[in-house]
Amino acid sequence: MSFKKATHELHHRRLGRNVGLALVLIAFIGIVFGLTVVKVTSGAFESPSVQQEGG
Amino acid sequence: MSDVSYNSGTSENEAQFGDFIELLKPRVMSLVVFTAFVGLIAAPVPVHPLIGFCAILFIALGGGASGALNMWWDADIDRIMRRTRKRPIPAGKISKEDTMALGCALAGMSVMMLCLATNLMAGAMLAFTIFFYVVVYSMWLKRATPQNIVIGGAAGAFPPVIGWLAATGSMAVEPWLMFALVFMWTPPHFWALALFMRNDYDDAGVPMLTVTHGRPTTRRHILGYTIVLALLAVGAAFTEIGGPIYLVVAVVMNLAFLLGAWRIWRRDEVMAEADNYAAERGFFKLSLLYLFLHFLAILAEALLKPLGLGGWA
Structure with missing residues (x-):
């Protein structure tokens, strides 16, 4: 019984497209993470508990 | 499947x-x-x-x-x-x-x-x-x-x-000056393209000025818009986004742009076809440099301001 991975010419054709999309998604995750860090540490952000105490 | x-x-x-x-x-x-x-x-x-x-x-x-x-x-x-x-x-x-x-x-x-x-x-x-x-x-x-x-x-x-x-x-006035610069720059830029991409818009039925009002009218419009653009671009030098660097760039580039528009206005189709629309192609290329240098000058003025060098102050 062979466990060789099934491949098709279609997979090769779409490799560039899939790798490109993967890189875009990884970059997007990185950007959202970076933005979150900047927003939280910049001082403009207040946690809900602080807002409640203040209000 | x-x-x-x-x-x-x-x-x-x-x-x-x-x-x-x-x-x-x-x-x-x-x-x-x-x-x-x-x-x-x-x-x-x-x-x-x-x-x-x-x-x-x-x-x-x-x-x-x-x-x-x-x-x-x-x-x-x-x-x-x-x-x-x-x-x-x-x-x-x-x-x-x-x-x-x-x-x-x-x-x-x-x-x-x-x-x-x-x-x-x-x-x-x-x-x-x-x-x-x-x-x-x-x-x-x-x-x-x-x-x-x-x-x-x-x-x-x-x-x-x-x-x-x-x-x-x-909102403020300054970004709208930059808006006006791109807004007034776009028509002469695209009309020059429409002049030398001759039949494209005709075939597609897009009512470009070249198709609806003819090429001589388009040439006049290019010159008209370029004159207004030049006044606006040089005038912007004396606002918050301008300064000496911008003024030099604006004067040089607008003189070159006006000269290009003047050449286009003076030509007819026979002259243009004789040299394969050299003046129109040159004007189109210059328009790309024109916008780039104007914005680069605004950028330079803004970056030099914190050092006390940008702007007129």
Whole structure:
């Protein structure tokens, strides 16, 4: 019984497209993470508990 | 359903990642990125580098979404025009439906992310820009009026305003000066292109000024707009975004631009065909440098201000 991975010419054709999309998604995750860090540490952000105490 | 049964299309027609990038009109995007960046830097409020980067990225994505939606709507005329027939939809690489889906998804995502990264006003202005380019320009006016380029120019002129808004969250006169610069620059830039891309717009039935009012009228319009543009561009040197560097650039570039427009105005079709539209092609190339140098000068003035060197103060 062979466990060789099934491949098709279609997979090769779409490799560039899939790798490109993967890189875009990884970059997007990185950007959202970076933005979150900047927003939280910049001082403009207040946690809900602080807002409640203040209000 | 197996992958094998879904083996549609030939390998030449298989869309690659680059084809999807092409849907976003990367050359237009580069103008959007640069002018939005200048708007952001010229604003008097410092921005965190990552937030600034994200703002420019999402403005560029919004511009890309507009480009994709424009290609979806104009697929029929893109097939006819020489300049556009190799785009992914006419080339049969990407379907119209996929293009519309990509455009809508990117439009929604870019507006939402710009709101989250910067502020609501910047996001709202980006949404309006996309709406203006896709609905007002592409769907409504492009095929209805010879003033299509004038109105379409407004859509391309919004990015510096969005960049400014992303930094400040409030409106001011200065970004609208940058808007006016791009707005007045667009018609002579595109009409010069329409003059030497001779039959493209005629064949597609797009009512460009060259088609509806003739080439001599287009030449007169180029000169008229260039004169108004020159007054505006040089006048902007004495505002908050200007300064000595900008003034020198504006005077030199506007003299060259006026000279180019004057040459175009003095020629007729026989003269133009004799040298294969050399003056029109030269004017078009100069127009690219013209806008780039004006915004570069605004950027230089803004960057030198903190050192006490930029502007007139």
